[in-house]
Each structure stands twice: as C-alpha cells, then as structure tokens.
Amino acid sequence: MATHEYEVVIVGAGPAGMCAGLYAGRSMLRAVVLERGFPGGELLNTEVIEDYIGFEHVLGHDLAAKFQGHAEKFGAEIRTSTPVQQVEKRADGLFETTVESGDVYLSPTVIVTAGGTPIKLEVPGEITYAGKGVSYCAICDGAFYRGHTIMVVGGGDAACEEADFLTRYAEKVFLVHRRDSFRASKIVQQRVFANPKIEVVFDTVVDEIVGADGLMTHARIRHTGTGAASDLVATGIFIFVGFTPNTGILRGHFAHDASGYLITDSNMQTSIPGLFAAGDVRAQLTRQVTTAVGDATTAAIAVEKFLTARKSGSPAPQPQPMLVPGRG
C-alpha cells in the first residue's frame, strides 16, 4: 500500500473527468484521474452521438478515445482499473481518497465526476438490444425514432415528461407503468393524458425485450392483475425507472437533492470546501456530454483558484449559496 500526493484527485474518467484532467493539466496542476474501468464513461455505452457540437455523427467509442488522447496530450494522468472506495476529508483539511488496492491519494481538492447509473429493468433482451432499441436517454436517442411506434417504461416525472417529449418524433408512444396511477406531478400527468399520441398502459410490466436481425421488434408484457401476457409491437423502448448518482464513495455530510445528486454552487463546489463535482453526478436540469464537459471546465478552473488562494494564505473560496434546479 502506498500514499500518493496530488493537488487534485479526479474520480471517474468519463467526459467530465477527462475534461477536468485536461484543464488541470493545462494549469500545470499535479492531477490524477482515477477510473474504475476504462476511460469513456457512458460514451462507451452509446452507439452514436449526433448532438455534440462539431460532431454531426460520432461513435461513442471514438469520441471517448478522442477525449482521452486530448486530455493525456495536455498532461492528464489517467489511472485505469483503479476503483475508488471512499473519499473522506481529514481534520487537517486534506482529502484522503482510498482505492481498491488499499493505496491512498492525499490532496487538498477532489473533483467527483463519477456519473450515475440508469436503473435497469433486468429483463431478457435489455442488454442484447441496448442501443438497438433500448435507451435510457430521450434527448440523446429520440431523433432516431422519427415516425416509429415506441414505448416508455416508468411512472415518475422523468417517464411522463420524456414520453411527452418523444411524441415530437414518434408516431405513437405507449407509456407502460406497473401501477394503476402515476407518481409524476399532476401537471406532467395532465400533459400525458392530453397528448393524443400517448397511450397509457397501467398495471403492466415488461417481461422480455425481443428482436430480430439485431434490432428490437416488440416487448413481451404482462398485466399485473390478470397475469395475461401479450406482445407490444414497438421498435424502441425508453426506460425511466430511476437513475442512481454514484455518490456512495463520499463520507461525511454533503448537500444533495431528493434524488441523491450532489448540489454545487456555480463554481461546482459542493457543500464541503475543496470538494467539487461535475457532470451527471451533479444536480442539474439535464445530463449530456456538453453539460458534463462544461461543468468540468468550471470545476478545474475553480480548483486552480482554490489552490492558489490556499497557497497564498488567503481564505480559499468557500461554497456559495446553493441553487437547487427544478428537476434532478
């Protein structure tokens, strides 16, 4: 077990982590990016990206490789296969970041860019048809379903809002929910019920996602009351049954919203001085590659200012009053 000292430790090498690494490297900070797997984050689960400005059509893997190459060129040190187990602020003000091997990283600042994990239905076909009918992001993938019949699964705000949003593209949207009413706020529900392109299917669960020639063709569904099974023909299924931000590594009290996302100020500083957050792990209106890299740019520059103030003996910038966005 070894102890490593850095000026900033960045947790996670998705778009946010690699961008923070790039800016930290350019600022000549001693920075390390700790990644549990391979660099890329959710880009590695995304077939094609069409809404990252400057790239009309880019494969998720290719964009991830470009991010990595660019970040490393500017001095980011990315350590792969290094899962972070916990981040804790010590009494002396330094953060202790412990990784699975038992190694410890000491630093006055940490940027958490650990993203989050969409909750899966855990049914057969979900992995097979991921990116080939199965999606967890309406903004990202909705445009691929222009004129199609698709389905949305879930009963909260996200499912209802995204079902409504998806009718911009889809000819018909089945909104499938396992209960007999939605959890979504009343105004969002009203929009769903008023939308002629949405057909609500209550008391129903998805048992299997089925396809042919590598693309989804239908879902096997079941009524929870009668147990009757049937096929729902749809070329896409958007799953919105929850998203878990990866904040389990953080020790101590930190401000978060009702869904567990980290609340930051406009400099991306959390309620713990010196602890910054960027990307999908942060409470904000939307979660995209553009927002992740934007957050990361701000966080890395704010870290540089925090460290400069700390070195000069002047008070480090403290977290400012937090703004909680409308939706997590």
Ligand SMILES: Cc1cc2nc3c(=O)[nH]c(=O)nc-3n(C[C@H](O)[C@H](O)[C@H](O)COP(=O)(O)OP(=O)(O)OC[C@H]3O[C@@H](n4cnc5c(N)ncnc54)[C@H](O)[C@@H]3O)c2cc1C
């Ligand atoms: C299926 C899908 C399609 C999408 N399509 C688009 C699209 O077309 N356009 C678009 O703009 N956005 C799209 N998005 C959203 C976009 O991918 C995310 O907003 C973006 O990847 C967020 O970047 P991030 O760095 O904050 O988090 P992530 O990409 O989630 O990266 C987090 C990284 O942290 C690592 N990590 C987590 N915990 C630990 C730990 N304990 N120790 C070490 N490492 C850890 C993870 O392994 C991961 O590499 C899509 C998302 C999904 C799920």
